[in-house]
Amino acid sequence: MALKLDSFAQSLETDLGDSVLWSDERAESFKLGGKAPSVVVSPADHEALCRVLSRANEAGLAVFPWGGGTGRGTGYAPERYDVALSLERMSKAVEFLKDDLTAVVEAGMSVEDLNRLTGAEGQTAGLDPPHPGTSTVGGAIIADRSGPMRVRWGKARDRVMRMKVALADGATHTYGALVVKNVTGYDMNRLLSGSWGTLVVVTELAIRLYKAPEHTGARAASFSSTDAAFKTARALMASPLMPIWAEVLDDARIASLASGGGIALPGPVSLVASFGDFEEGLNDQLVRFEEILAKEGGDDIVRLDHETTSHLGRTLADPPGGDFSDPAVLALRASGRLDQLPRFAEAARRAADSGKYRFAISAHAGSGVLRCWLAPESEECSPLEAWRVFNSLCREGRDESQARSVHLRLDSGPDSLKEQISVWGEDALEPGVLQVMRNIKKTYDPNGILSPGRFVDRM
Amino acid sequence: MDSAGFIQKLTDAVGEDYIHTDPVALRTYDCDGLTIYKGIPSAVVLPETTEEVSRIVGICREYRVPLIARGAGTGLSGGATPLPGGVLIVFTRMNKILELDYVNRLARVQPGVVNLHLSRETLPHGFHYAPDPSSQAACTIGGNTAENAGGAHCLKYGMTTNHILEMTVVLPTGEVVHLGADGEDSPGLDLRGFFVGSEGTFAVITELIVRLTPNPESVRTMLACFAQVGDACRTVSDVIAAGAVPAAMELMDRYTIEAVETVVQAGYPKDAEAVLLIELDGLPSSIKPLETLIRDISEKNNCSSFRIAQTEEEREGLWMGRKKAFGAFGVIAPTYYCLDGTVPRSKLAQVLEEFDEISARYNLRITNVFHAGDGSLHPNVLFDDRVPGETERAIECGSEVLRACIRAGGVLSGEHGIGIEKIREMKDQFDEPTLEIMERVRDAIDQDGLMNPGKLIPDEENVFPVALGGAIARMGGGMTK
Ligand SMILES: Cc1cc2nc3c(=O)[nH]c(=O)nc-3n(C[C@H](O)[C@H](O)[C@@H](O)COP(=O)(O)OP(=O)(O)OC[C@H]3O[C@@H](n4cnc5c(N)ncnc54)[C@H](O)[C@@H]3O)c2cc1C
Numbered sequence: 027m028a029l030k031l032d033s034f035a036q037s038l039e040t041d042l043g044d045s046v047l048w049s050d051e052r053a054e055s056f057k058l059g060g061k062a063p064s065v066v067v068s069p070a071d072h073e074a075l076c077r078v079l080s081r082a083n084e085a086g087l088a089v090f091p092w093g094g095g096t097g098r099g100t101g102y103a104p105e106r107y108d109v110a111l112s113l114e115r116m117s118k119a120v121e122f123l124k125d126d127l128t129a130v131v132e133a134g135m136s137v138e139d140l141n142r143l144t145g146a147e148g149q150t151a152g153l154d155p156p157h158p159g160t161s162t163v164g165g166a167i168i169a170d171r172s173g174p175m176r177v178r179w180g181k182a183r184d185r186v187m188r189m190k191v192a193l194a195d196g197a198t199h200t201y202g203a204l205v206v207k208n209v210t211g212y213d214m215n216r217l218l219s220g221s222w223g224t225l226v227v228v229t230e231l232a233i234r235l236y237k238a239p240e241h242t243g244a245r246a247a248s249f250s251s252t253d254a255a256f257k258t259a260r261a262l263m264a265s266p267l268m269p270i271w272a273e274v275l276d277d278a279r280i281a282s283l284a285s286g287g288g289i290a291l292p293g294p295v296s297l298v299a300s301f302g303d304f305e306e307g308l309n310d311q312l313v314r315f316e317e318i319l320a321k322e323g324g325d326d327i328v329r330l331d332h333e334t335t336s337h338l339g340r341t342l343a344d345p346p347g348g349d350f351s352d353p354a355v356l357a358l359r360a361s362g363r364l365d366q367l368p369r370f371a372e373a374a375r376r377a378a379d380s381g382k383y384r385f386a387i388s389a390h391a392g393s394g395v396l397r398c399w400l401a402p403e404s405e406e407c408s409p410l411e412a413w414r415v416f417n418s419l420c421r422e423g424r425d426e427s428q429a430r431s432v433h434l435r436l437d438s439g440p441d442s443l444k445e446q447i448s449v450w451g452e453d454a455l456e457p458g459v460l461q462v463m464r465n466i467k468k469t470y471d472p473n474g475i476l477s478p479g480r481f482v483d484r485m
Numbered sequence: 486m487d488s489a490g491f492i493q494k495l496t497d498a499v500g501e502d503y504i505h506t507d508p509v510a511l512r513t514y515d516c517d518g519l520t521i522y523k524g525i526p527s528a529v530v531l532p533e534t535t536e537e538v539s540r541i542v543g544i545c546r547e548y549r550v551p552l553i554a555r556g557a558g559t560g561l562s563g564g565a566t567p568l569p570g571g572v573l574i575v576f577t578r579m580n581k582i583l584e585l586d587y588v589n590r591l592a593r594v595q596p597g598v599v600n601l602h603l604s605r606e607t608l609p610h611g612f613h614y615a616p617d618p619s620s621q622a623a624c625t626i627g628g629n630t631a632e633n634a635g636g637a638h639c640l641k642y643g644m645t646t647n648h649i650l651e652m653t654v655v656l657p658t659g660e661v662v663h664l665g666a667d668g669e670d671s672p673g674l675d676l677r678g679f680f681v682g683s684e685g686t687f688a689v690i691t692e693l694i695v696r697l698t699p700n701p702e703s704v705r706t707m708l709a710c711f712a713q714v715g716d717a718c719r720t721v722s723d724v725i726a727a728g729a730v731p732a733a734m735e736l737m738d739r740y741t742i743e744a745v746e747t748v749v750q751a752g753y754p755k756d757a758e759a760v761l762l763i764e765l766d767g768l769p770s771s772i773k774p775l776e777t778l779i780r781d782i783s784e785k786n787n788c789s790s791f792r793i794a795q796t797e798e799e800r801e802g803l804w805m806g807r808k809k810a811f812g813a814f815g816v817i818a819p820t821y822y823c824l825d826g827t828v829p830r831s832k833l834a835q836v837l838e839e840f841d842e843i844s845a846r847y848n849l850r851i852t853n854v855f856h857a858g859d860g861s862l863h864p865n866v867l868f869d870d871r872v873p874g875e876t877e878r879a880i881e882c883g884s885e886v887l888r889a890c891i892r893a894g895g896v897l898s899g900e901h902g903i904g905i906e907k908i909r910e911m912k913d914q915f916d917e918p919t920l921e922i923m924e925r926v927r928d929a930i931d932q933d934g935l936m937n938p939g940k941l942i943p944d945e946e947n948v949f950p951v952a953l954g955g956a957i958a959r960m961g962g963g964m965t966k
């Protein structure tokens with residue numbers, strides 16, 4: 027391997043000079059699952075990146091594309107890890123077509139920079155990953171990172187109009203076009219959004235934008251139980267109101283928002299939803315939401331102005347801080363029908379209890395997604411026990427087909443746990459589906475050099 | 486091949502009442518809404534369950550016979566046109582709504598459910614199925630999913646792909662699997678998203694879980710008329726750029742207005758070069774400022790008149806013109822060829838000018854009536870298929886229209902799919918390596934090449950010759966575009 031790496035390095039140096047920077051000193055900060063790469067390579071542009079890939083492919087070196095690294099906790103430890111391919115030098119805006127609500131950017135641009143670019147024209151991409159200053163546009167799309175705002179803007183993959191990608195062998199493809207409606211050939215953009223660096227490296231994206239609402243506001247109310255809060259959220263979703271996000275938070279999550287973000291929400295359980303519209307429409311939506319809250323038994327209504335709403339929106343994407351940012355924390359996720367959320371919340375509580383953890387819960391109540399964080403409370407906490415309980419309670423009493431429709435994932439957690447479980451929830455996939463995924467992987471990356479071992483079924 | 490044995494097995498799979506093999510019956514299935522290409526299948530089967538479909542796929546695989554799925558056959562790109570000798574699986578019997586779950590805002594349906602029937606069922610409960618292709622009174626949700634169909638209201642509510650949560654499919658191996666989930670997330674690659682719009686070339690869909698959308702509380706419909714098409718196009722761009730998302734924004738040009746007014750008298754001014762039919766929906770309080778905004782933008786762009794429907798009757802009248810437009814073309818020409826290239830909104834005016842130039846060059850009239858809000862064009866090449874050579878000329882003219890869309894940064898198809906119709910132009914849209922990877926991915930899924938071959942990706946082996954005397958678009962009874 028060392029020999030292969032040497033010749034890889036040499037050939038890049040002689041051919042590409044400054045267009046590829048190369049470092050083995052920084053390798054420690056690109057660790058995945060406890061493994062550091064041999065080298066960190068940062069190409070300056072698409073062509074250089076393609077050359078890096080084709081050389082790595084020839085040498086059979088394992089390459090992990092690297093955006094901001096905020097998703098490093100997700101997935102299995104690499105099977106092999108030679109090269110961290112960093113997009114840090116590819117972070118420019120290519121074109122901002124404001125009249126067409128389209129931004130074309132290099133994949134390494136941070137989400138915050140994209141927000142700044144589009145925000146200057148009152149537009150938004152509706153992307154809300156945690157740590158937007160670090161998370162890249164490419165990473166957010168390739169991980170299909172869809173946060174609280176998905177209830178209004180859809181999933182991250184809905185943002186992609188066009189993608190320029192480099193294949194494992196260094197070839198270039200461009201999929202899609204700068205149009206919002208397109209059924210020309212297969213929808214490759216959807217195939218790649220959510221492929222976690224296993225099929226291609228994205229170098230440039232055209233992102234569909236929306237006009238950001240000029241007026242936003244939010245209302246929160248306290249509930250005595252998560253069940254009551256979820257029921258109210260369902261009433262909201264069945265109404266003609268259009269929330270930007272609608273979250274149910276438990277007391278630990280509320281406390282973390284108070285201490286970390288200075289935002290006071292009423293407990294023990296809060297339902298908080300934000301709206302954006304012209305002024306008249308906004309006021310109407312807020313009043314009507316208050317009526318729903320009151321009717322469903324919500325109390326202590328808190329009114330958030332435009333600024334606090336934006337601030338809370340950004341903060342909601344981040345994990346709770348304090349104890350909950352410890353590397354031993356388990357970040358769990360469950361997704362299913364809206365009326366399954368109470369069951370997921372109960373499963374989280376019982377999982378925490380049996381594994382000896384403290385927990386915090388936050389759910390995208392309009393999208394059927396629950397996230398919870400378990401922080402170790404004592405030395406003898408058991409991540410495996412907690413996962414098992416979570417898994418079985420989320421799926422309990424359901425026949426095979428119903429169990430399949432509940433999607434569980436470990437967003438992050440100790441590597442020792444990952445070795446024992448199905449991190450991506452792929453145990454729910456039928457063999458035929460996994461086979462199709464494997465066949466596609468093989469088509470794109472026959473030598474298996476892109477992110478080997480990290481994704482579903484360790485493919 | 487032992488064809489008797491093959492047909493016997495298919496008969497055993499679906500029952501003898503649900504298989505057609507006699508030539509007269511087969512001929513009724515020889516094409517979809519694009520009648521220029523035809524193919525006679527060896528058998529038509531009408532299964533009732535997923536298991537039967539799986540058995541059919543297994544038998545076809547054993548005998549290496551291609552299979553083609555068909556919903557209502559309203560497709561406009563030849564997707565459901567059988568490769569001669571193939572087996573056509575028709576979903577007419579799999580037309581049941583299996584579950585309506587209003588709490589979770591979803592429905593579980595069989596693929597043969599007619600689009601409009603689902604909304605009809607759910608409307609009284611406060612919900613509807615949002616994707617609304619103009620063929621919705623006839624087309625099926627399975628066909629919509631395979632084409633990723635759009636419609637007038639997709640501007641606000643998204644295409645079919647945004648409304649499909651899970652699909653049960655029979656893979657080419659005969660295996661029955663589920664893609665996606667009834668929640669929003671599922672593990673691994675987004676195969677649900679990738680299979681939507683794959684035109685029946687990956688798998689056969691046998692069941693779907695779709696999203697239901699709450700009904701809007703109020704609707705406002707307005708008509709803005711213009712003396713210049715360019716002004717109407719600029720209005721479209723300006724409205725979207727201002728952050729207004731109407732539920733629908735449809736543009737009709739002079740020829741369309743003329744045809745419509747001859748047939749239904751929708752009240753479109755005959756001297757206008759273009760009209761915009763704009764619909765807003767949502768809370769009255771959200772709509773009101775939008776209405777003012779849209780009127781201001783239209784006026785800034787020199788609209789000659791601006792009218793808001795004051796009654797439901799008036800509103801229906803305005804839509805009637807749009808819905809009858811395609812039928813009305815029959816009055817001004819024996820037949821027409823409907824294309825669906827899509828361009829960035831800001832390029833609308835430019836491509837419409839180019840269409841005029843192409844129209845003059847081919848001496849064939851091109852009319853335009855389309856989903857302007859998302860740049861989704863419907864140029865219609867009018868021609869007379871009884872005149873020798875005119876069909877071929879119309880096809881060439883259509884091809885030029887599509888190339889103009891590509892030059893403007895657009896694409897071949899925004900709604901109707903590639904099928905057989907635009908397969909040649911795929912080479913204008915994509916370079917060789919990109920087409921090749923699409924083909925390789927398809928091969929990775931359908932290793933024996935039996936799923937709807939000869940569609941979507943240029944294919945030297947399975948070519949559909951132009952059928953003699955075939956008109957290009959045949960409008961079925963009761964359908965409105
Ligand atoms: C607290 C916290 C919560 C999170 N919650 C979620 C969540 O809810 N859902 C979720 O999906 N993720 C979640 N993540 C992960 C992370 O937010 C997303 O994966 C995303 O925003 C990563 O962006 P990044 O630039 O940091 O990518 P990275 O972390 O660098 O990479 C993420 C993945 O994308 C690949 N990748 C990155 N750039 C490219 C590229 N240009 N081409 C090809 N592959 C590329 C990488 O190989 C890797 O597989 C969370 C992370 C944190 C820290």
Ligand SMILES: Cc1cc2nc3c(=O)[nH]c(=O)nc-3n(C[C@H](O)[C@H](O)[C@H](O)COP(=O)(O)OP(=O)(O)OC[C@H]3O[C@@H](n4cnc5c(N)ncnc54)[C@H](O)[C@@H]3O)c2cc1C
Binds near residue numbers: 617619628630937966
């Ligand atoms: C008057 C008129 C108006 C139209 N308006 C619109 C419009 O506004 N927007 C729009 O998008 N389209 C429109 N169309 C085109 C057409 O109606 C759509 O493409 C529709 O989705 C086709 O549905 P179908 O049930 O008729 O499918 P078919 O035509 O039978 O089949 C279409 C494709 O789907 C495949 N297919 C069908 N069922 C299955 C299945 N169960 N599993 C796998 N593959 C399957 C077929 O093989 C074929 O490739 C219009 C057509 C007409 C005639």
